Amino acid sequence: MPEKLKTNTPVEEKEKVTPLDFLKKHIYDITSYMGLVLVAVLFVIFNNGPRFMYNLSSVLQSASVYAVIALGAVFVYSMGFMDVSIGQQVGVYAILMIIIGNKVGGVPGIIVGFLTVLVLALICGAINGAVAVWLGLPSIVTSLFLMFFFTGAQVLLMESTGLNSINLNQAIRPEGRNPYSIMLVIFVLVLTLIAAYFFKYTKLGKYTRAIGANETTAAQSGVNTIMWRVIAYMALGVCVAIGSFVLLTRTCSAGKGSGSGYAMDVMICLILGGMPLSGGMKSKVSAALVGPFTYVLLSNDLTTMGVDLNWINFVKALIFIAIVLFTCRKKDGVLPR
Amino acid sequence: MSKERIIEIRHMCKNFGPTRALRDVDVSFYRGEIRGLVGENGSGKSTITSILAGMQKATSGEMFYKDQPWAPKTMVDAQRHGISMVLQEANTIPGCTVAENIFAGRFDEFSKFGVISMKKVNEAAQKLLDSFDISHIKATDPIDRYGFEDRKLVEIVRCVSDETEVFVVDETTTALSLEGRQILYKLIHKLRDNNKSVIFISHDMDEILEQCTDLTVLRDGEIKGNLTREEMDAPDAVKRIRYLMVGREIGEAYYRDDYDSSHMPEVALELKNLTFGPIRDFSLTLHKGEIVGFGGLSGCGMHEIGRAAFGLEKLASGSVVREGKEIRTCLEAINSGIGYISKNRDTEALILAGPIADNIVLPSIPALSHATFINPADEKKLSDDEIEGFRIKCNSGKQWVNTLSGGNKQKVSFSKWTAKDSDVIIMDCPTRGVDIGVKQFMYKVIADMKKEGKAIILISEELAELIGMVDKLIIMKDFEVTREFMRSPDLKETDIIEYMI
Secondary structure: OOHHHOOOOOOOOOOOOOHHHHHHHOHHHHHHHHHHHHHHHHHHHHOOOOOHHHHHHHHHHHHHHHHHHHHHHHHHHHOOOOOOOHHHHHHHHHHHHHHHHHHHOHHHHHHHHHHHHHHHHHHHHHHHHHHHHHOOOOHHHHHHHHHHHHHHHHHHHHHHHOOOEEEOOOOOOOOOHHHHHHHHHHHHHHHHHHHHHHHHHOHHHHHHHHHHHOHHHHHHOOOOHHHHHHHHHHHHHHHHHHHHHHHHHHHOEEEOOOOOOHHHHHHHHHHHOOOOOOOOOOOOOOHHHHHHHHHHHHHHHHHHOOOOHHHHHHHHHHHHHHHHHHHHOOOOOOOOO | OOOOEEEEEEEEEEEEOOEEEEEEEEEEEEOOEEEEEEOOOOOOHHHHHHHHOOOOOOOEEEEEEOOEEOOOOOHHHHHHOOEEEEOOOOOOOOOOEHHHHHOOOOHHHHEEOOEEOHHHHHHHHHHHHHHOOOOOOOOOOEHHHOOHHHHHHHHHHHHOOOOOOEEEEEOHHHHOOHHHHHHHHHHHHHHHHOOOEEEEEOOOHHHHHHHOOEEEEEEOOEEEEEEOHHHHHOOOHHHHHHHHHHOOOOOOOOOOOOOOOOOOOOEEEEEEEEEEOOEEEEEEEEEOOOEEEEEOOOOOOHHHHHHHHOOOOOOOEEEEEEOOEEEOOHHHHHHOOEEEEOOOHHHHHOOOOOEHHHHHHHHHHHHHEEOOEEOHHHHHHHHHHHHHHOOOOOOOOOOEHHHOOHHHHHHHHHHHHHHHOOOEEEEEOOOOOOOHHHHHHHHHHHHHHHHOOOEEEEEOOOHHHHHHHOOEEEEEEOOEEEEEEEOOOOOOHHHHHOOOO
């Protein structure tokens, strides 16, 4: 604004922010971090013994896969969209990487396998982002299409091998538990930094949040909503491809059931991490880190606490609904809109 | 004549975080009065009534309704006890019929053994609509068929019943045309005659002076004065009320004070033979440093012209051209330096659920981005400059837009394009629902923009504002231009109205 418009109006008195106001404002963050601390403390208590390191590394291994995928999913969720085909994609990608890896052999095999999968994931991202817009469909419909498509592909691929599960013929991770754990930690941290950069300091994050908060306003403010929707889905695609690779380093095998349930797991992880399902300005990248560890530690705690395996899903359901009720409910006395 | 008190408010305070919206307010409302509440945006008018009607709770203080302590749990609760309120924003349920909207939450009255007779619902709704003299709205039609104005009338019908004791009208009239206003005025006078109480919030001073029996003026969350009807009829009443509202003399400078309607020779924007929807073959040339105004009734097509100039309408033929390039989408429009202030401030112009700063910088992000990196310090500087320049009342740029009052929201909507330094700005009803202090400020901004050589399209439903601000005034009726006027001190509203209706 030009200088001359400033006049001598009284300066607004700034009043002090009380600790209570701070608490109210950050209630969601605090809840999700407290949740993580709680399950972590329980984990330490229940695993206090010779198996501590072993359990810790297994927690790290499963949480890493979720975290990698969730880091990409943050961009899609911040637009208020979702992708239900993640699980089936992970399954097919793992199988493909094994088949190609074994055929070509050696390091080139792994690289060719990964690149193939990456291209597929980017195509899927483009379908969810662009085709959905062209056909005038919500992205969840195209992602449902992809889910069924990949379910079929997974079955066909496994039928063609004639086996229930296939193994990778070479080692793709460091020997020993600790070097592998360290590698995973570094890998997830680097990826988090990259995702955080894109989410906080570039157009991608700013635009996806704006689209989630109000798509019309975003479009009228110069955001090419279709293009950024495609880019966000492609970012998720990249992370799904990487996540599939991380899963492969852990299992070195894949089968008909690989990856199943991952789409919902990732969604629950993000919610536990404090991500609003409707997207928008409250979206945050930390949810992709806090959520997966809370989720995996929680499952682990429940098992070690002696909750019957058959009941674990019920307990998870209860905890899930409790968190959603606590974080998503609105208390307006306004008449129905 | 002593009037019967119906509502008493004692020592009411309301804080929104660190902002103090109401400071120890004492006020009473009586039967048989239409009490106007006036004050600038953010002075606390809506806060008082929304607490009264159960939308939110006071931080401290007491309320008495019919001499009993009053603490409504929800708006529905308040309405059941006789306090109804019509809001500024749209509040109907999309996808339902008019009748379903009117009787939402009251279907029990029409059910027998759990089966609802929709026939009875529709009949009752139509009877109610007829009794309000709005028979052109059909109870069985889907609500979405009607425009904003008719939906507002449906809301009024829903709010007011025989049990209504206190009726709150919160800036509803800005959404209504003359006809709709007349219906509302008739209604509030009827309520008053039946010894009910009406609380009337408006920014339109003429309307307040015409319709209200009493007046309460607020400023910064405090009551600054009460006027009786006699005092409102005094010759200097308007001046006195404005002084109470603003706390200083407004002065004479309100609209542009010059009658220099010249502009620079360069063309800033050209609309060539636009044909789309009901609009046929519309052309306009806008120059740098020129303000072209559009006036007419709300359905005359002027809003659509504004949208088309910003690339938001699909054209059947014709083109929008800026600097030799054709504008086909709003993205192209923005990139070529066009800005658009939508009249639908809350749904199109602003991200309500987001920080002020993010709203301000959103169109400027491509300019702030260097090799993908957007420096938060640059963003903060840009938004802080705008907040200061526009004097947006807030604690910081991090505050969310939905916590701001109407005028301050509108300032954010303006500042998006000044931050981007757009050369052509299309303003659709930029001062709708904005109080005089902010209006005066915005007129100054617009006048300064002209001096800087910006080209402006000003679409407005207020004739006085158009006459006061524009170089060339285009009047439309039924999607056609009926007359053009040039800037002149002799131009009067009465000269123009005949071309509008």
